[in-house]
Each structure stands twice: as structure tokens, then as C-alpha cells.
Amino acid sequence: MRLSIVIVSYNTKDKLRMTLRSVFDSNFDFEFEVFAVDNHSSDGSAAMVRAEFPRVLLIENSKNSGYAKANNQAIRKARGKYVLLLNSDVAVSPSAFDTMVKFMDNNPEAGIAGCKVLREDGRLDSACRRSFPTPWVAFSRFSGLQSVFPKSRFFARYHLTFLPENELSEVDSVMGAFLLIRRDVIGKIGLLDEDYFMYGEDIDWCYRAKQAGYKVFYVPTAAAVHYKGSSSKRSSKKALFEFHNSMRIFYDKHYKDRYSRFTRFVVMAAIWKMYFLRAFRNFFKAEKLVSK
DSSP states (O other), X not given: OOEEEEEEESSOHHHHHHHHXXXXXXXXXXXEEEEEEEOSXXXXXXXXXXHHOTTSEEEEOSSOXXXXXXXXXXXXXXXOSEEEEEOTTEXXXXXXXXXXXXXXXXXXXXXXXXXXXXXXXXXXXXXXXXXXXXXXXXXXXXXXXXXXXXXXTTTOTTTTTTSOTTSOEEESXXXXXXXXXXXXXXXXXXXXXXXXXXXXXXXXXXXXXHHTTOEEEEEEEEEEEEOOSSSOOTTSHHHXXXXXXXHHHHHHHHTTTTSOHHXXXXXXXXXXXXXXXXXXXXXXXXXXXXXX
């Protein structure tokens, strides 16, 4: 078994169907398996998988257990040399799996790799290659300096916008929408951290892999299209909170002992200020819609 593909879904029936069709339409000649973990969807996702994709190994949860925990359920059962986390709203190109597996075969120092992920309009999904969010990197991003100086290696490190889009690059992190990892690496660094309900678990995994001595690569010769915002909207209350809480978890787990208490205070204040401002804005947007 060369490749285990793990797809977690929550109320994404139509896009999950699209994702699975792209998986089974792919061109490669090695043995693989596909897991679909349904996080208690109410839209008939699990029934669709059973009826239309009998080869898929379906896991049905009785509640929404979160992205990291659901992935881990399948990873524990996976038999592949490589494990791929694939979002339920991603359509892979026909050669993506073949290209990525061959890259990993030929580059044993690579512990994790991600492909070029495009948005629906053809633009690069900037989250598919990132640096770790140190206080300076995070400040450059959220202050807008990254947008003002997108070609600067000093200010634009979070989304690495100074790197050519079609250049193979060693990076800090790739996104969980398409993240390929060696099973041997999982054996050394452990499963996804289930403290993250959604968001952050991918960058945490990459951080731990690099700490263990492995490299992380962005491989643009393989591609996928990400139809973002399917399982959750960042504007929803739960998703908005978890997005910001994941920053807190990552900082306290990896940076708390590296920086002063004052730095942590500033970082936490910035995180929760952003959260409350966005929650406040979303509340008034909802009020306006209701009033109409």
C-alpha cells in the first residue's frame, strides 16, 4: 500500500462528491486506499459515499469531533507508506498523486510536502506555502506590511509571496487541504494535535516534523483547486473562535518559553482584539440582513 488518502467532511456532500471523483479519475499505478470521515453531517454526505463510492472506507461519527480528531481516526487505520490529508472541497489534477509520491520517493529528506493549491479563480491559494507565525512574521502579516511589500523577504515571510509560484521550495509549512506525510514521520512525531478543533493542526504538524529533522517542501509540479469555505465559514461564530484560538494554542505550545511574558501579552492581546473586532463586525452584518 503506497498511499492512504484521508478526507474529513462536514456537510459538504456535493463538493465531497467532486473531490472523490477527482481522486478516482487520477492517473497512477500504485495501490491506494481512501478514507472518508463524516463528522455527523446532516446533508446526506455519508449516504452519498456509500451509494456512489463503495471503494471508500467510510467512518461515520456521532458528533462533529473536529478536523484533527477525525483525521486521526483514519490515520490510525491507514496502511499506506504515505498519508495524504485532503480537504473535501479540493479537486486534484489527474497527475497530482503520481507526481507527489514520486517526489517523496526521490527525496528521502522530505517529511512533508504540499502541491500548488489554486483558488477557484485560478490564483494561488497563498496558504499552501507559509512560514511559521513567529511574533514578527505574524505582526508583518496582520499589520498589512506583507501586503504593502509582497516581494520583501523581511516583511512577506508568512505567505512567502516573494517566492516564484512555480519554483520548488523548501518552506516551513504547507496547508492541510493537501498535505502529504510519510508514515515513518507520523511514527516519530505523533498524530495531529487534537487540541486544535479546526485550523492550526497542519502548521503544528509541519513544525514538529521540522523539529524532528525533516524538511517540508512546496511542489508546484502537482496542482489542485481549492473551493474554499465549504465545511465552515470563517465568519461563523464557531469557526471564527477556533481560527483565533488556534493561534493561541500554537503560540503557547511552541513559542511561550522562547519569548518574554511581555511579548506573549502583546501577542495574545492582538489575537483576541482581532477576534472581537471580527465578531463585532459579523454581528452587525447579520443584524443588517435580518432588518432587510
